[in-house]
Amino acid sequence: MRAAIALAIPTLAxxxxxNPLRSLFKREDSWGGAVSLGPTTSTIKHAVxxxxxxxxxSSQAGELFLWPGMSNGTGDxxxxxxxxxxxxxxxxxxxxxxxxVRASLFGSFGQxxxxxxxxxxxxxxxxxxxxEDDNDTWTQLVTDADTGEQLSTFSYKSGPYMTGYxxxxxxxxxxxxxxxxxxxxxxxxxxxxxDTAFGDTIATSGTASYKGLASSEGGAVWxxxxxxxxxxxxxxxxxx
Ligand SMILES: *[C@@H]1O[C@H](CO)[C@@H](O)[C@H](O)[C@H]1NC(C)=O
Ligand SMILES: *[C@@H]1O[C@H](CO)[C@@H](O)[C@H](O)[C@H]1NC(C)=O
Ligand SMILES: *[C@@H]1O[C@H](CO)[C@@H](O)[C@H](O)[C@H]1NC(C)=O
Ligand SMILES: *[C@@H]1O[C@H](CO)[C@@H](O)[C@H](O)[C@H]1NC(C)=O
Numbered sequence: 736m737r738a739a740i741a742l743a744i745p746t747l748a749x750x751x752x753x754n755p756l757r758s759l760f761k762r763e764d765s766w767g768g769a770v771s772l773g774p775t776t777s778t779i780k781h782a783v784x785x786x787x788x789x790x791x792x793s794s795q796a797g798e799l800f801l802w803p804g805m806s807n808g809t810g811d812x813x814x815x816x817x818x819x820x821x822x823x824x825x826x827x828x829x830x831x832x833x834x835x836v837r838a839s840l841f842g843s844f845g846q847x848x849x850x851x852x853x854x855x856x857x858x859x860x861x862x863x864x865x866x867e868d869d870n871d872t873w874t875q876l877v878t879d880a881d882t883g884e885q886l887s888t889f890s891y892k893s894g895p896y897m898t899g900y901x902x903x904x905x906x907x908x909x910x911x912x913x914x915x916x917x918x919x920x921x922x923x924x925x926x927x928x929x930d931t932a933f934g935d936t937i938a939t940s941g942t943a944s945y946k947g948l949a950s951s952e953g954g955a956v957w958x959x960x961x962x963x964x965x966x967x968x969x970x971x972x973x974x975x
Contacts, residue, residue, distance in 0.1 A: 765906045765910075765912075766903070766904060766905060766906065766940075766941065767904030767905075767906065767912065767913060767941060767942070767943075767964055767965075767967075768904065768939065768940055768941030768942040768943025768944075768964045768965065769901055769902050769903055769904065769939070769940045769941065769943050769964070770901060770902050770919075770937065770938070770939050770940075770943050770944075770945050770959070770962045770964075771899065771900065771901025771902070771937070771938050771940075772899065772900050772901065772924065772933065772934075772936050772937050772938075772957070773898050773899025773900060773901070773933075773936055774807070774808070774898035774899050774936065775898050775899070775926055775930045775933045775936070776930045776932070776933075777926040777927050777928045777929070777930045777933075777955075778895055778896055778897055778898060778926065778927045779805060779864075779866075779897040779898065779899075779900060779924055779925070779926060779927075780866040780895070780897075780925055780926065780927045781863075781864065781865055781866060781923075781924070781925040782803070782805055782863070782864040782897075782900055782922075782923070782924050782925070783861065783862070783863040783864070783921075783922070783923050784803050784861075784862055784919045784920070784921065784922040784923075784962075785859050785860065785861045785862070785880045785919065785920045785921055786801065786803070786817070786859070786860050786862060786917065786918070786919050786920075787857070787858075787859050787860075787917065787918040787919075787920065788801055788817050788834055788854065788856055788858075788860065788915070788917055789856045789857075789913065789914075789915020789916055789917055789966065790832055790855075790856030790857075790914065790915050791819040791832065791833070791834055791856065791913070791914070791915070792819070792911040792912070792913070792914045793831065793832065793914075794821075794831070794911065795819045795820060795821045795823075795910060795911050796821055796908075796909055796910055796911045797821055797906065797907050797908030797909050797910030797911070798818065798819070798820055798821065798905075798906075798907040798908055798910055799818070799819040799904075799905070799906055799907075799910045799911065799912070799913065800816050800817070800818055800819075800903065800904075800905040800906075800907070801816065801817040801834075801902075801903070801904055801905075801913075801917055802814045802815060802816040802817070802902070802903045802905070803815065803862055803900065803901070803902050803903075803919065803922075804900070804901055804902075804903055805864055805897050805899065805900045806897065806898075806899060807896050807897055807898040807899065808898070808899065810842070810893060810894055810896060810897075811840055811841065811842040811873075811891070811893035811894070812840070812841040812842065813840060813864050813873050813875060813893060813897070814839050814840070814841060814903075815836065815837070815838045815839065815862045815864075815875050815877050815887065816836070816837065816839050817834040817835070817836045817854060817860070818834060818835045818836070818837070818851075819834055819835075820835075821908075824853070826851070827851035827852060827853055828852070828853045829853035829854070830853070832855070832856070833853045833854060833855050833856070834853070834854045834855075834856070835851045835852070835853060835854070836851060836852055836853075836854045836860055836877055836886050836887055837849050837850065837851035837852075837877070837887045837889075838875035838876075838877050838887040838888055838889035839875075839889070840873075840875075840889060840891050840893065842893070847889065847891065848889065849875065849877070849887040849888050849889035850887055850888075851887060852877075852886035852887055854886065856915055858879060858881075859879070859880035859881060859920070860877060860878070860879065860880060860886065861876075861877070861878045861879070861880040862875070862876075862877055863875070863876040863877075863878075864876075864897075866895060866897075867890070869892075870895045871892045871893075871894060871895060872890055872891065872892050872893075873890065873891060873892075873893045873897075874888065874889070874890040875887070875888060875889045875890070876888055895927070900922075900924055901938075902917075902919060902943070902962060902964065904917065904964055912966070912967045913964075913966045913967060914966050914967070915966050916963065916964065916965050916966050917963075917964040917966075918961060918962065918963055918964075919959075919961070919962035919964075920960070920961055921958065921959075921960065922958065922959040922962060923956065923957070923958045924956070924957045924958075925955065925956050925957075926954075926955045926956070926957070927955075928955060929952070929953045929954035929955045930954055930955075931950070931953070931954035932954075933950070933954065933957055934948055934950055934957060937959075942964070942965045943962065943963065943964045943965075944962075944963050945959050945961065945962045945963065946959075946960050946961045946963075947959060947960025947961060
């Protein structure tokens with residue numbers, strides 16, 4: 736891969752390969768496998784994936800987060816997240832065997848969120864990040880991939896300089912790790928201009944793997960047919 740993006744958000748910068756991390760890293764956090772791409776020599780202007788999250792653990796000792804994140808390492812982190820909390824997920828109307836999903840943004844302001852919805856483990860969730868025509872506003876659109884029902888949305892002027900994208904399985908405060916495999920299907924990243932070497936930046940960590948990396952439009956559009964993150968296996972250095 737190319738040089739890792741330097742992360743402004745806390746201390747993992749030196750240790751980790753590129754990953755658009757959530758801002759609140761703590762010593763007791765651990766990580767499942769991940770797949771990431773970046774930085775591009777261009778910028779990302781559109782990103783879409785469909786996650787099949789699998790059923791969460793029957794109870795949660797900490798906080799468990801699944802997300803595809805996008806950032807440039809110093810600016811805002813666009814990060815729709817599937818969440819499970821130790822206090823349960825009734826805050827979004829979920830039952831104990833469901834996730835909550837919401838569009839979230841992390842930055843110098845802290846965290847901003849869209850409204851959350853309940854998601855079942857076998858429900859495919861389409862997560863789309865769109866740079867609007869003003870070339871400044873990023874809209875997160877979260878929908879049920881099969882029915883098109885909107886689950887969450889959030890828009891914010893985070894700027895046109897997004898350069899990296901990656902998955903995260905984040906296990907905070909001694910969480911109970913995932914008990915189901917996670918899949919991300921048909922991930923498509925559209926760049927503002929061609930970057931024929933963007934595919935060379937792909938990195939996997941831990942037990943994660945991918946299938947079907949391809950580009951089109953001269954290197955401006957990049958697709959990954961499937962990203963596979965096996966259940967469990969979170970570790971303090973899971974991304975290394
Ligand atoms: C959340 O839902 C409330 C009530 O429907 C709505 O007024 C608000 O705009 C929504 N917030 C976002 C960020 O979508
Ligand atoms: C968006 O902003 C970037 C960075 O300033 C610039 O390179 C690009 O040409 C702009 N795109 C459009 C469509 O205005
Ligand atoms: C990241 O994006 C922010 C906001 O658009 C911008 O101010 C910053 O210069 C960008 N950083 C890099 C390394 O491109
Ligand atoms: C992924 O794309 C393939 C080919 O277009 C399609 O058959 C499949 O249904 C898509 N899967 C998802 C989960 O969107």
